[in-house]
Amino acid sequence: MSECQADACELLTPMEIYKTLTAQGNKVRALKSENADKADIDTAVQLLLKMKCEYKKLTGQDYKAGCPPTEDITSPENGPGSEDGDDVVDPWNVTTNNAKGVDYDKLIVRFGSSKIDKELVDRIEKVTGQQAHRFLRRGIFFSHRDMHQVLDAYEKNKSFYLYTGRGPSSEAMHVGHLIPFIFTKWLQEVFNIPLVIQMTDDEKYLWKDLTLEECHRYTVENARDIIACGFDVNKTFIFSDLDYMGMSPSFYRNVVKVQKHVTFNQVKGIFGFTDSDCIGKISFPAIQAAPSFSSSFPQIFNGRKDVPCLIPCAIDQDPYFRMTRDVAPRIGYIKPALLHSTFFPALQGAQTKMSASDPNSSIFLTDTPKQIKNKVINKHAFSGGKDTIEEHRQFGGNADVDVSFMYLTFFLDDDEQLEKIRQDYTSGALLTGELKKCLIETLQPMISAHQDRRKQVTDEIVQQFMTPRKLDFEY
């Protein structure tokens, strides 16, 4: 047998390799019991060893007959900065060469999650008695893990809680940063449940060239924008890791529990850490994992460790929660469920995630109406329109790659209006300038309203949201 066969393992999931390995083990035993030719046995054994090595590389676990791999947390396709075509998706990098953006259907296959299909959207509407949020209707939240279990329990009057977060790497937040919060606020309302929001200022300190004081200040400033999204103070706890770790022995205990059950091999496989990375980065994933367990918040859940958790987040955060879901049963906790969103495109096009450090890559929450207009119209918003009006009228524009249209799918709530824009733009009836005008007229009042609400968020209100305390919650 050639080496190619073992190398082919790289295209298989750990479970598939596990099965192939088991088969190969049986084959070796069969050859031996038949007293087969020594060369044949040796070849079979060599392949078996190669596969075991591959299996360990992928799973961080030794192959043991009869013990299938635990959840697929480090498959090659799930690995850090791994590539499928040209898409790279991990917590620190999102790039694609496709102007339409990342291929999300492929991502679902790679990550082993489930598609949010019409059936699930319908079910959420039925359970909540509310129209689904536009992010669900339009596939912006497109993937999930265990959402049906959450709904099953909810229908039996077993509540759950929401957990989302933000890495506060600068004072400036852009509209893309609001996506998980807009959606989480909706979930909080329609399910009437508590929410915890983790501000990973410790992560930013570890990854960026920032002081602890800067990271903590960004936490507070970002919390103002988050609060301005309209969260219910009686049901929402926002916490800085730097503060809460030093305020909650229960939280630290859960961090240590996770840290005991994850090896360097595993985080290397999941996040691509290397031996040159600092030990803070290496152990940080446990800190992002811990809020997935209700016992991290005894003040909210009266010490209950069995309240299920639902995490709405962008798909690039999934590696953290694949790890969390792998660990959960081993430390006696429930696996968190997830709802994954697509990425919000940069003004320059959907190939990259926006960057808070490039002021022209997006609309910032501090932008004036004039700045919004300039960014959209003048130079920065990638267009799917044709070069001349004549050509545009004749051939129509391409809404699929047009950033202004993409932004409208995020922020224009009226489905009919959006569909009409799409049709008119595609037919050529609507010109690029007119499309941009629609977007400007959607964004300007939205951002102004946000700024007005943010001004109302006093230091006392921030303090209130960030104080560990009892929340309205019945289970």
Add this chain to the structure above:
Amino acid sequence: MSECQADACELLTPMEIYKTLTAQGNKVRALKSENADKADIDTAVQLLLKMKCEYKKLTGQDYKAGCPPTEDITSPENGPGSEDGDDVVDPWNVTTNNAKGVDYDKLIVRFGSSKIDKELVDRIEKVTGQQAHRFLRRGIFFSHRDMHQVLDAYEKNKSFYLYTGRGPSSEAMHVGHLIPFIFTKWLQEVFNIPLVIQMTDDEKYLWKDLTLEECHRYTVENARDIIACGFDVNKTFIFSDLDYMGMSPSFYRNVVKVQKHVTFNQVKGIFGFTDSDCIGKISFPAIQAAPSFSSSFPQIFNGRKDVPCLIPCAIDQDPYFRMTRDVAPRIGYIKPALLHSTFFPALQGAQTKMSASDPNSSIFLTDTPKQIKNKVINKHAFSGGKDTIEEHRQFGGNADVDVSFMYLTFFLDDDEQLEKIRQDYTSGALLTGELKKCLIETLQPMISAHQDRRKQVTDEIVQQFMTPRKLDFEY
């Protein structure tokens, strides 16, 4: 040139390799500028690369011309479980084949610390106006780092604080565990300074097959024994990591600072961690480092970050503090000073450290007078005496390998009496049975007195010692 030359690097310190590397770099440049024979240049370059690789392996740093290695924290001899002759000394293993115990003079050279010589002992007596503790007089605390700087500052009325600790892996403590505490209590008294005692229950959870609850319970039980050593409650703070991490944002901030400035390469070099170790172990050294900085205890030091720290500990803990001293200046803190003790021998002989899990390996703090007598006399205490009384009278005993005599050096305070015992045993005038009787008569009242004091340590007193609070302290 043969490979042997590069392999010889393994016997050199990082600084020595650095110098050899610099010389080799110069040689390569010289050969090139002379247009020397290509084969010669290639050979020289290959050796250079090999040495660079070796350098990185040892230091965790890339070789840069003009930048000598920072403090020698991962020299091959300092490495985990490294061997010099047959001595192995790291936080988890201490073994030697020499019946006299570990060769401590060699250890000073390997670890790059300084010997506690007569001059230093005299100086401590002069500064404190007290006779030196028997552990100093007898070389039981035998090695130090920067003790002269601590005394320089103290003479200028700049105070310091003490930091020591214990890993609570079981309820049972033995007499050997008391060594650092007996000595630290003396230091606290003669210098009149505050003391913090770290109970690394998180470490024990990560390393052992114990629950968090068990580790925390051992912390409280061990704290009782520590308090029974007579510490001043107004100057002593005892803390459980599991509790204090969740009570002090300042402590967690220092942990994260250290975690940002230590790489996996470094802890691999220092502690011998592997890719299969859990991420909790990998990041734990930062938690043992953090109490070395006064800003970890704002309640004690009013937020001052410049109060020097002196750490009395057994020499096997030095790797943690080599790392700490390497990091300190890079995060704007003072390097802690250290006083290192030898190991307390097991009853079975000085080749190994005692084990809390083997009840016959030492005298436990819970032993009855009868148990003490049985352990010492009957079977367990390794003797340096001869096989028969006649032989013993004729040739004398060997005090250097006799565990009863070693124990007396730890616990019999009277220098003259101890010296007389040594001489009489060596000459044969004192029989093994008589020597053992001396030890029994020393240990029995000592352990009884400890048990009496421990009984006085109520839950309230433990609570008081373990509450973060202001201590008596002037700086």
